Amino acid sequence: MLHCVMPSLSTRRQNPNSSLSSLQGSSAEDTPSSSAQPSPTINLTREYTFAIQTASYSEIWSRIHPNDPYYEGHLGEGAALEEHQSLEQVLYPSRECVDKALQHARPTTLTRLVSTYFDHSESTSHLCLLLHDRVCRARLTYRDLHNLLDVLPLNSDPSSLTQSQCDWAFDIFRKFDRLDNPFPCPDSHNFHDMRQCFSQLNDQLHRRLCKSRSRVRLLRRATSCSTVCLIGPLLPAVLPSKVTKKEMAHMAQLDAVAKGTYVLQNDLDTIDRLVERLYTAVEGDKFLICLGLERGNDRHPPIHEIAKQLQKNHLNFLSQLTDLEEHICLCFAAINRARSLLLEEIHLHKSHNGN
Numbered sequence: 001m002l003h004c005v006m007p008s009l010s011t012r013r014q015n016p017n018s019s020l021s022s023l024q025g026s027s028a029e030d031t032p033s034s035s036a037q038p039s040p041t042i043n044l045t046r047e048y049t050f051a052i053q054t055a056s057y058s059e060i061w062s063r064i065h066p067n068d069p070y071y072e073g074h075l076g077e078g079a080a081l082e083e084h085q086s087l088e089q090v091l092y093p094s095r096e097c098v099d100k101a102l103q104h105a106r107p108t109t110l111t112r113l114v115s116t117y118f119d120h121s122e123s124t125s126h127l128c129l130l131l132h133d134r135v136c137r138a139r140l141t142y143r144d145l146h147n148l149l150d151v152l153p154l155n156s157d158p159s160s161l162t163q164s165q166c167d168w169a170f171d172i173f174r175k176f177d178r179l180d181n182p183f184p185c186p187d188s189h190n191f192h193d194m195r196q197c198f199s200q201l202n203d204q205l206h207r208r209l210c211k212s213r214s215r216v217r218l219l220r221r222a223t224s225c226s227t228v229c230l231i232g233p234l235l236p237a238v239l240p241s242k243v244t245k246k247e248m249a250h251m252a253q254l255d256a257v258a259k260g261t262y263v264l265q266n267d268l269d270t271i272d273r274l275v276e277r278l279y280t281a282v283e284g285d286k287f288l289i290c291l292g293l294e295r296g297n298d299r300h301p302p303i304h305e306i307a308k309q310l311q312k313n314h315l316n317f318l319s320q321l322t323d324l325e326e327h328i329c330l331c332f333a334a335i336n337r338a339r340s341l342l343l344e345e346i347h348l349h350k351s352h353n354g355n
Helices: 045-049 055-064 084-090 094-103 107-151 163-178 188-222 237-293 299-349
Strands: none
Touching: 055 084, 084 107, 084 237, 094 107, 094 163, 094 299, 107 163, 107 188, 107 237, 107 299, 163 237, 163 299, 188 237
16 A cells, blocks of 8 residues: 655645535434434534555555656646546446446346446546546646745835846746646536536436436235235245345445435536636736736836735645645545445345346
């Protein structure tokens, strides 16, 4: 198992709304409102901290980050991630394992829903890899600007800036202004399309689960009352029990798919919000830099004030980048956990699958 040094946590995470759907246990919704017993509470910050310290999280983090701590400096133009290779590194169970488990299954509604979930979860992994690539590019985009802010004497009088420092700042501003925003704009179709897929799958799962539960109740009633005529007048009395077991096996798989779908829907919503926040932050910095470029490189006070404002944004931006990186890894871990549980259900009830 590979391990890596995790980024330090700080008080900046006062409301971590990441893959908490996969971290939370039973909710208080099952408790009657008339009960005097207080509802259970969950410390989201603590649960988030535990989640990013798990072995599965550490392994995924180490797989998508090279050992070089300055990996972002080696990501040049056109150096996008090798998608196929990266998917093989982070996605588990692999497509090959899934195809092998489903290759002999009859094409029923159940197998179609299971196969659709595996496809959607793989697509989500692919989207997360693309976003991880965007994070790497964002670090590269900001590298020179952040180096500049670390050197300029921004806590002193604006007149303390030398002409060479103003020229340097102006040159960095100009280069930054020419770069595209590394993050997709809020109206990007990536998240909308993916959420739409999961929403449709969730509706289909709900209908199928309702039908399965109705069948199980009917079959159990038929068995307990010995009313075999409800199933068929010529069937032996033991058949309802066998059919019930098969239907329960199907329901176990449907439940696994439904849980995985719910978790990934929430993860996508969280990541979407984080990406939108980062996109807005970059656009804000670009606006400030445009103001600096309009005033020219021989105006000490404007360059000083703009650089000082950029410096105020600096730590918050780095914190947001780390937030997105961590949530991407949490999403990978949630995907793999859900896929593994579903595949276990398929193997466990293989004799019933599709029959």
